[in-house]
Amino acid sequence: MNRSPMPPRRTALARGPVKLSRTALARRRSARPNRQQSDLTSGHRQPAQRPQGGRTGSGWPKETRDAVQRRSGGRCEVGLLGTCTGQAANLHHRLPRRMGGTSNPAASTACNALHLCGSGTTGCHGWIEAHRAEALGRGWLLHAGQDPAVEPATIRGRFPVWLTEAGRYVGEAA
Template sequence: MGVVVVGLVGRLRTGTGSWVGRSTGPSRQVAQQVVDRAGGGCEICGVAEAQQIHHRTPRGMGGSRDPAINMPANLIHICAGCHVRVESKRVQAEGNGHLVRRSQGPSEAPILRRGVWVLLDDEGGWMSCPGSS
C-alpha cells in the first residue's frame, strides 16, 4: 500500500515579500511506518479503513519546527469518522491518549488503540502498557 502524505503547508513570507511553503507533515518514511503499524485499519476503532494521519500533539497554527511532532509515537492512522470525533470531543480524546499535551511526550503517553491501552514508539511499533488488559 502506497502512502500519500497530505500535510498542511505553512506559508512564510521571505525578505523579498514573496511567499514560500514548507511542509509541516511527516516524511514519507515516517508516514509509511505509521501506515504499516495500522495495517490498513483505524488505530482508534479498528473497524473502518484508516485514511488520515492524526497528530496526537497538535502542530499548531502554521506547523511546528519541533521534529518530535512528526515522529511515529505522535502519529496515528485513523478513519475520517474517528478524526472528526477526536477534534470535536477533545476532552474525551485527551483522556484516551488520542490528544497529548505538549508537556507530555507522546511515547510516554498511553493511548487507547483498538480497545487496548498501549504505548507507541518512534520506530513505528507499539507495546501493551504494563498492568493493562
C-alpha cells in the first residue's frame, strides 16, 4: 500500500525555551497551604513522622517487640527440623492483620507475636505462610475472631503453651 507524503507544516516549530502549562500535580501542590514553596522546588521531601505509640515500620509497638525478643532469647520460637536457621529475625502475627491493617488491639500484643527465623518466604516464617492449615493446628496462626491470649501455641516442637501479653510462656495446655 502506497502512502502519500506528509503535507508541509503551516506554522514553524517554536525555537528556544518553551513555556509549558502547569500540570494538574503542580496545581495541587501549590494549593497546599501547609507546604512552603521552597520545599516543592528544591526536590527535597520532609522526613516522614513516626506514628504515635512508638510503632516501628512493621506495625509492632517497641514495647511488644522488646518483650517478645526477651521471651525468645533471640531463638526461633517454632524450630522446624530441616527448615529452621535457629536465629530469630522477625515477628509474625498469629492473628493476621489482613489487608489494610486492623483496629483489633490484640493484633499488636506479645501474645499475638512469634519470634521467627526467615522472612515471609524463607525459614520457619515462610513455612508457616506456605502451610497455613498445619500452622493453624499448632497455634502459629489463628482464625479471625480467635483470641491470641487464650489460644495455645506449640513452641520449639515441645508442647503447647499460652503466650502472655507480658511476653512470657505459661503452663502446658491440656
